[in-house]
Amino acid sequence: MASANPFIYGEIVPDDSFADREVELDRLTADLRAGQKIFLISPRRYGKSSLVRRALSTLARQGALTVDLTVSSYSSYVSFLEGYARALATVETKWQRAREWLGDVITTTRPELRYEADAASGRLAVAFPLVRTERDVTRLANEIFALPGRLSTERKRPVIVSLDEFQAIDAFNGGSVEHALRAAAQQQRQVGYVFAGSEPSLMEKMIGPKRPFYKAGPVMRLEKIPADIFADFIENRFGRTGIRAEPGLGAAIVDLAGNLPYDVQRLAHETWDDIRAAGMKKAGLDQLHATLGRLLAEQDTMFEAVWQRLTLAQRAVLRAVVLQSGRELLSAETRNRHRLGGPSSIQASLSALMKQDLLLKEGPQYVVIDSLLREWIARKTF
Numbered sequence: 001m002a003s004a005n006p007f008i009y010g011e012i013v014p015d016d017s018f019a020d021r022e023v024e025l026d027r028l029t030a031d032l033r034a035g036q037k038i039f040l041i042s043p044r045r046y047g048k049s050s051l052v053r054r055a056l057s058t059l060a061r062q063g064a065l066t067v068d069l070t071v072s073s074y075s076s077y078v079s080f081l082e083g084y085a086r087a088l089a090t091v092e093t094k095w096q097r098a099r100e101w102l103g104d105v106i107t108t109t110r111p112e113l114r115y116e117a118d119a120a121s122g123r124l125a126v127a128f129p130l131v132r133t134e135r136d137v138t139r140l141a142n143e144i145f146a147l148p149g150r151l152s153t154e155r156k157r158p159v160i161v162s163l164d165e166f167q168a169i170d171a172f173n174g175g176s177v178e179h180a181l182r183a184a185a186q187q188q189r190q191v192g193y194v195f196a197g198s199e200p201s202l203m204e205k206m207i208g209p210k211r212p213f214y215k216a217g218p219v220m221r222l223e224k225i226p227a228d229i230f231a232d233f234i235e236n237r238f239g240r241t242g243i244r245a246e247p248g249l250g251a252a253i254v255d256l257a258g259n260l261p262y263d264v265q266r267l268a269h270e271t272w273d274d275i276r277a278a279g280m281k282k283a284g285l286d287q288l289h290a291t292l293g294r295l296l297a298e299q300d301t302m303f304e305a306v307w308q309r310l311t312l313a314q315r316a317v318l319r320a321v322v323l324q325s326g327r328e329l330l331s332a333e334t335r336n337r338h339r340l341g342g343p344s345s346i347q348a349s350l351s352a353l354m355k356q357d358l359l360l361k362e363g364p365q366y367v368v369i370d371s372l373l374r375e376w377i378a379r380k381t382f
């Protein structure tokens with residue numbers, strides 16, 4: 001039987017495609033088990049959700065009840081509360097029991113509980129139609145935020161709550177949600193929380209002085225996976241699926257992908273597909289470059305549109321970032337070589353490019369987030 005592609009991108013990675021993160025995983029699991037409130041911060045696509053999922057499944061195997069919610073997928077504060085209540089009520093229990101429990105524990109309003117049979121296994125839908133004013137919402141929120149503690153006491157098991165894309169909580173009604181959640185979490189010794197966020201600047205503000213989550217618990221800043229470990233991992237997965245990787249292939253993939261976990265897996269996945277489709281048993285740099293060429297061609301129209309939307313000054317700065325590997329952008333030499341304007345106009349372009357999610361600052365260095373776009377700029381623009 002032909003084996004499946006061992007590289008996964010764009011979703012939470014299954015155990016089999018999960019590389020490294022051993023130290024992070026141990027620490028996250030231990031802290032959650034100890035009932036800590038952890039902040040997990042990194043730019044998008046570094047692997048936060050995958051890491052959290054793995055920690056939760058380890059903890060669940062050890063007997064914890066786990067609840068996993070993505071805050072950014074809710075369109076309002078009330079719908080977030082509905083989702084949260086549903087997740088807490090249905091954690092490892094039959095819907096009938098969940099229904100009764102919710103009816104009992106929510107006292108400030110009457111929940112509307114429906115069983116949706118159409119979903120694969122059936123699920124409980126929770127709504128709070130009577131909640132209208134801001135005061136109603138606040139009272140309800142206080143009640144719901146207390147539920148993890150209550151659940152843990154009643155079921156006599158540790159509870160772990162993961163609120164992913166947590167920075168989105170800011171949009172609901174900012175300060176008061178943070179306050180209520182922090183106050184509730186603080187009283188729940190037996191409940192571990194992980195608040196993962198993809199917008200480092202927003203998340204850093206949220207844990208700064210004067211904000212409710214200041215010093216609420218440990219902060220983990222997720223870094224990239226060490227390049228050599230990731231490279232070995234890739235060559236090994238090629239090998240396991242019957243394709244021999246030429247030495248250096250893993251390192252080349254990691255390098256071309258800017259070592260962003262998502263981009264590394266994407267490039268490896270696509271290269272593997274092309275090699276398998278060609279019926280080859282060996283993977284080398286030639287195949288890697290052929291695949292890269294195909295991906296760039298496929299994205300050409302989209303990158304063209306991105307490029308067209310930029311001002312001339314932004315285009316010049318973006319090209320300079322690519323050609324200079326993101327360094328020394330303000331030096332006189334760089335400015336001359338790439339015919340850039342003065343430092344303040346370069347700064348303005350850099351800020352605009354970061355705001356559009358095209359660039360990211362890593363220490364002193366600017367990085368084009370999408371490694372394919374970086375290659376496209378290097379090859380197709382002048």
Ligand SMILES: Nc1ncnc2c1ncn2[C@@H]1O[C@H](COP(=O)(O)OP(=O)(O)O)[C@@H](O)[C@H]1O
Nearest residue numbers: 009010011019045046047048049050261262265
């Ligand atoms: N530990 C890992 N090993 C291998 N690939 C990973 C790992 N973590 C993340 N990735 C890759 O990055 C992609 C994005 O990961 P994800 O967990 O969704 O990141 P985030 O939540 O930080 O945005 C995954 O789909 C996968 O391709």
Ligand SMILES: [Mg+2]
Nearest residue numbers: 048049050164
């Ligand atoms: Mg995520």
